[in-house]
Amino acid sequence: MENSFILHMDLDTFFVSVERLRDSQLNNKPILIGGSSDRGVVAACSYEARKFGIHSAMPMKLAMQLCPEAIVIKGSHTDYTKFSMDVSEIIRENVPVFEKTSIDEFYADLTGMDRFFGCFKLASELRDKVIDNTGLPISFGLSINKTVSKVATGEAKPNNKIWIKSGTEKPFLAPLSVQKIPMIGEKTYQTLRGLGVRKVRTLQEMPKDMLVQIFGKNGAAMWEKANGIDHSPVIPYSERKSISTEQTFNKDTTDITRLKNIILAMTEHLAYQLRNENKLTACVAVKIRYSDFNTYTQQARISYTSADHILIPKVTELFEKLYDRRLLVRLVGVRFSSLVHGNYQINLFEDTGEIINLYQEMDWIKKKYGDRSLVRAKALGVNALRTFNPFKGDMRVAKVET
Structure with a gap:
């Protein structure tokens, strides 16, 4: 039976590395990225800062006490997303199947490639291409499955590579x-x-x-x-994955307050679905169909997120650009696309510990009692939201579209 070859690649201290590309004076210095207020948290930190016991999601105030000489940078969602997409494109062009599990982490299935190139040689050349084309340090682990490869990458860091040959996993x-x-x-x-x-x-x-x-x-x-056993497959990555919801009204409306509240509730619902499935979105869209059946859509690229307080203002902004107050509205919808696997912690730049804890508690309540058990006050009066069940009414939720 043919051996599997699963590659795991991880961009080393990704946010810090991007900042150092922009400013070489940051090299070899303790760097903290995140909110600079007393209630801010650390989104990422350099290896130099980690020596002081600092880690992601730590309160920034505590991190500064541990390392007063650290340089605090707010961070740039836009730059990080761009570099992530650049690396994705390099990997896409050089491997048969790859999975993007977060903004800075990737798996690739190289099984069968050893007959042509040698999988370790192929992985090493891919790593070199990422470094040469982006300037970013990247480490990888290669083994027969995802678990061992991920652990191997951690052992390879910083900026190195490890091959765990078949039979040596344990x-x-x-x-x-x-x-x-x-x-x-x-x-x-x-x-x-x-x-x-x-x-x-x-x-x-x-x-x-x-x-x-x-x-x-x-x-x-x-x-x-x-014991080094893991049969989980590499799931092909596609920028086209999306999650969406729409509502068609029984009676066309121009009630702007109601429309905005429905849009808010839709966004809140989809954001929870993202977090519940450990996904992040990089593109949001709003759809409006008027009583004359003309349909319009407006979308915007954003940095990867699953946070209500980032998504709701953006969706509201798109709705206001689309909405024509002279016409009756027949349908409204919200869609999130360019989904990747990833958890909420990559969105900590402007967040406080209270916000992070709030999302965790909110999601725990929704998971236990249902996603309509806790909603914003504005959504309480939106009767149509009882049809958020994807199998009832005309509120449609498409979990994943390709």
Whole structure:
């Protein structure tokens, strides 16, 4: 049976690296990127800053106490998105299948390419092309699956590469901290520590059934990853993926307050869907159909996000550009496209710890009690929103379009 070759690539301290391309005087200095106010948080930090114990999502005030000489930069969504897309294009042109899991992280399936080039040679040349064409440092791990390759990339950093050959996955993982295994967060790590499990080797040697008893089905996945087993495929990346919702009115309307509230509720609903599926959008669009059946759409490129407080103002702005107060409105819709996998933390530049915690609590409530269990006050009077169920009424939600 043919060996799989799965490549994982990660742009090293991506935001910091982009800032250093813009200003070489930032090289070798502790850099913090994020909100500079007392309540701001760290979106990214350089390796020099990490030596002081600083990490992403830490309050900026605390980070500055740990490293007073650090240089704080607000960051540029636009620049980071542009560089991310440039790297995506280089990878797209050089591999048969690739998956973009965040703004700075990629997988590629090179299986079969060893017959022509040698997969490690191909991966190394791809890395060189990214560095030569963008100036950005990038590391990679190559192995038979996504888990081992991702861990290998972490061990390769900064700006290096590792090939874990088939059959050596378990000994490679064994001496590492269990925190290196994807899916093991702080809470799970503390539970494992309480069981005396600190190294992957111990996890490998534990009975799988024991982990299932403690962690449920996650225990089985944890044991498999610790033993270098991962059958998850590389999901082909497409900029055209989208999520959308529309509402056709029973009676055409010019009620601007109602229209704006519906647009707000739609945006809030779709943003939650993004976060719930660990996705981010880089393009938003608003659609209006008037009583004469003429339909108009306005869209805008944005930096990757899934945050209500970024998406709602942009959608409202597009709606106001489209809306003609002289005509009755028959239909309104909102669409988010250019979706990638990624979590909310890449959008921390202007956020506070309170905002991040608020989103986490809001999403927990919606996940437990339903996505209409918690809405903004303006959306409460929008009766039509009861049809947000994608299988009822004429409110249509397309989870993914290609």
